[in-house]
Amino acid sequence: MVGDKSTTTTAIGRTTNAAFKRDELYLNLTVPNLFRCPISMDVMKSPVSLCTGVTYDRTSIQAWLSQGHNTCPATMQVLPSTDFTPNLTLRRLIHLYVHHTTSSPPELSPNSSLSSSLRNSLISQPEALELIKNLSSRDTASSATKLVEFVRFSEENRRFVANSAVGVSNLVEILRTSEETQVSDQILLVLAIISPENGVKELLNEKILKSDFDYLSKFFWFFRKGSLSSRIASAKILESIASDADSQRKIAEKQGLLFELYKLSNEETDSNAVEASLSALIAVSTSKTAKKELVRFGIVKTVGEILSGSEAVRPVIEKAVEVLASVATCTDGRAAISEDEGCIMGVVKRLMKCSGVATEHGIVVLWSLCCLARDRTAQEAVLKVNGVTKVLLVMQSDCSAGVREMCGDLVKVLRVKNSKSCLASYETRTTHIMPY
Known part of the structure; x- marks a missing residue:
């Protein structure tokens, strides 16, 4: 009898955990953006507001401030005060929403549309690796988008792609062969996101600057024809591969490329674009000739x-x-x-x-x-x-x-x-x- 009771208790615990995870997963998929923390993107448990008016989860903003930051993460405004105030109204709304939503969530049957959405948006590490290997398939655009979401999700995922045997090499190769603008945009984003990981800058330098293919002409095209996000990503990648005097010279001397980087700082009002372009210009323009060009x-x-x-x-x-x-x-x-x-x-x-x-x-x-x-x-x-x-x-x-x-x-x-x-x-x- 004791054994039966123990088995029953274990089964109940597993069922409860499964139900909890199902509820939590359903909530994360349906929750309004207003209820998400801008830092963690999770549902806020203890929302607090900074003097800028932006609300964050208490744990997330405390971690941000404890790292020595004195800015609002969402607006990047310098904070005259790092004090925050509990947002009691929003906390009550979140509590009501969570209680109402998880009290009777729909069944996630294998054939339901929500289950299909889950399978399409949440991918595992092996699936991410398969995406990288098969990005030449017909479903390239959506696959590239999934890969961006994958590396944005966690540091572990970024390290996984960075350290995989085919990750960086295949992604750079796709930049060379792809004729779809949307695919190139997404691949640039992935490379820019993983570039700070150990060994990635060196590998990107080798694949882009030491290849027989003229990748710098591709980057010139991205600056001229790509979306704002792809231009920002291109600037970050160029900054990361400008690791020595020879690399800096190659980038700075590529016809039109230095001017396109300058234009990004001069013509855009988006702070991320201006920062990325200025950072790249600092990394690339180390020679007297390049500096004189910038002045001109x-x-x-x-x-x-x-x-x-x-x-x-x-x-x-x-x-x-x-x-x-x-x-x-x-x-x-x-x-x-x-x-x-x-x-x-x-x-x-x-x-x-x-x-x-x-x-x-x-x-x-x-x-x-x-x-x-x-x-x-x-x-x-x-x-x-x-x-x-x-x-x-x-x-x-x-x-x-x-x-x-x-x-x-x-x-x-x-x-x-x-x-x-x-x-x-x-x-x-x-x-x-x-x-x-």
């Missing part, structure tokens, strides 16, 4: 508009100032920046206002103009927006030794330029600064 395209004016505006998010500002620091290492770049007073003022404006990274790149730009080139126009532009005070504040901050030394040089140069200021007799070795 108008990168200084573009960056100046980004820095002077009020809508740019932190990652874009960081990349924008880094681009300026890069082009400021060549004579043409310094001359172009000096001629754009608004750009210089934008750099000064962003010191200590965005992030430590942006601040340090900004100091490099100002030092290149005011100290290295001794450009009087640039010095006057910095003084016009009280740049000396900003530089002194940077010196007091937790900056690197090299940046602190550049700040000292800037103060010396600018105090001479502004000899009537109280800073004329300022000693840069002073450890405590009161710039009032």
Whole structure:
């Protein structure tokens, strides 16, 4: 009898677990997007709202903030406060919805339409591998879409595709052979998503840049004819394969490709597109020739508009100032920046206002103009927006030794330029600064 009771209890437990999983799966398929956390995409259990008005599940946003982020994940706005408020109204709505939906979910019979939807949207790792192997079949477009959903789902899935024997190689080959724009878009997304995984950048570099096939012409076509998402993915892939001087030279010298990357930063308002293009330009434009080309395209004016505006998010500002620091290492770049007073003022404006990274790149730009080139126009532009005070504040901050030394040089140069200021007799070795 005891054995029978134990068996019965186990069977009941299995049935209960199966029912719970069925309910949970059904709920995840039918739940309104309003009830999903923008970070985890799961139904929120404890919804809380940031000062930006966006609501997240408490666990997800706490994890985000604990990693040192100070932005709203959905909008990328810098948070003046990281406090959040429980969204009690939304929590009650979710509770009512969950209770109503799971109280009598439909049977998931093998022949039901919902079961068919499940089979088509949720794929296993072996199925994903089969998709990669058979992407030349008639159902290519939907298969590629499933693969994008698969790698987006989890880090484990991304590692699986990245580490599979045929994964990256087959995907790159499909870029070469596919004539369907939708398929190419999806494959680019997959490659961009898995590119940060170990070994993928090196493999992509080998397959794309060391192949007999001219893949860079394909990328030029993607920038000219592809969707916005494919252009963003293309920029990320090019950034990932620009791993050495030879690779950077090949990409930068491919006719029209550098200009297309620049256009993505200049013509798009989507912050992801601008950030991806600027990141790629930084990775690719390491030679003096490439930097001069960027200056000729108008990168200084573009960056100046980004820095002077009020809508740019932190990652874009960081990349924008880094681009300026890069082009400021060549004579043409310094001359172009000096001629754009608004750009210089934008750099000064962003010191200590965005992030430590942006601040340090900004100091490099100002030092290149005011100290290295001794450009009087640039010095006057910095003084016009009280740049000396900003530089002194940077010196007091937790900056690197090299940046602190550049700040000292800037103060010396600018105090001479502004000899009537109280800073004329300022000693840069002073450890405590009161710039009032």
